[in-house]
Amino acid sequence: MRHSALTLLGASYIVASSFFGNAVFAQQDTRPDALLMYRNGQYQQAVQTTLNEISQMPKDMDSYSVLGWSLLKLGRYKEAVDYATKALAVSRYDNRIVEILGEGYYYLGDNVQALKFLQEYTVLAPTGDRIDIVYYLTGEIYIRTGDYNHADMALSAACYYSPNIAQWWARLGYAREMARNYQLALDAYDHALQLNPALADAQRGKARVQAAIAGG
Secondary structure (H helix, E strand, O other): OHHHHHHHHHHHHHHHHHHHHHHHHHHHHOOOOOHHHHHOHHHHHHHHHHHHHHHHHHOOOOHHHHHHHHHHHHEEEEEEEEHHHHHHHOOOOOHHHHHHHHHHHHHOHHHHHHHHHHHHHHHHHOOOHHHHHHHHHHHHHHHOOOOOHHHHHHHHHHHHHHHOHHHHHHHHHHHHOOOOOOHHHHHHHHHHHHOOOOOOOHHHHHHHHHHHHHHO
8 A cells, every 4th residue: 555655656746747847848948039030030039039138147148149140130230349348258258259249340340359359269269150251251351451362361261161152262362363373363263153153253353363364
């Protein structure tokens, strides 16, 4: 009899645990998923959700990261930099926040600050999820400043990590063209046109380089 009572008690415990456990998971599942909103292109909703999360958990780096990415997608670069700066005070070496700052400053036209944080990202996360865009933006900064050899190196790295973006190959061709490395420029423009035969930048660049090579 005592054994039956214990068995019944154990069964009741399992049922209760299962019930309350499922209730907890159900409650968690009803929380807004800011990352899913971001991935679905619902950037404004993601911003509002992450701001609500941060008001309740001021040190939640995941919320700060999704907030920064969403603000960048919305073109609200100053806000992205401002919130990322606050996040950096919480966790100085979170590579996601460092990348957001690099990207934000890039679009704000602050080459010095952008380059600082983009280069820091390559140290913190040399194979990180954003390493391709970091090298691409770095290359664009070097083009802005007329440092075409460093632009070549950065854009070559970007194309290595994401080899199927025609526009990036065209920009690599341009950097090499400006550095007067015409044969290498032609190779990059050809690669861009293999990926996208209608890419006007690559078509024009290839024509210019061919003329330069023909002219000696």
